[in-house]
Amino acid sequence: MANSQDLAQLIAAHAGKEGALLPILHDVQHAFGCVDGEAEAAIAKALNLSRAEVHGVVSFYHDFTPAADLRPHIELCRAEACKARGVEALVDAAQVAAGERVKLKTVYCLGLCSVGPAARMGDALYARLDQAALVALVEQA
Ligand code: FES
Incomplete structure (x- = not known):
């Protein structure tokens, strides 16, 4: 995962907005190529959600991957x-x-x-x- 400052900026761009979870997850996936455990934890904390809630969304949608796949x-x-x-x-x-x-x-x-x-x-x-x-x-x- 990229540095936590980049992650915090992506989260901050959406935090406070209604329905922020999916836009944040898409931005994180796009920026880092994955939504790993570290990102899940940071997003959960920022949105006052449980880690399980965030992981449930990440694991439900095939657009989000837990590890980066650098292939084209x-x-x-x-x-x-x-x-x-x-x-x-x-x-x-x-x-x-x-x-x-x-x-x-x-x-x-x-x-x-x-x-x-x-x-x-x-x-x-x-x-x-x-x-x-x-x-x-x-x-x-
Ligand atoms: S069915 Fe719509 S682009 Fe293939």
Whole structure:
């Protein structure tokens, strides 16, 4: 985990606001690549919650991870519209290309339903993926 001063600043940016827990967790995950035990404890203290309450939220949502995974991440949409547009036929080739080097994560809708199959890497969105385009995306990650 990064230093506690950075963590305190992220928490302070939301503390006092209603429903601050999820925005804080997203910011911590984005900044440090994980929400570890140290972060859970600091967030719980700042929001006057129990550590169990914070851990329950962290462990419920797949967006939050207890340890940083430094591999490149690609999110591949496998929701209904992308399924209808053929994403399932691309998955095996993408997984082979990813191997252990790239984390290929299934998500359910990236908001590009009419131009799927869709994927996201970092802040970039990719649409109308065919097998060659998806494999190239994985290989350049
Ligand atoms: S269903 Fe894939 S982007 Fe919406």
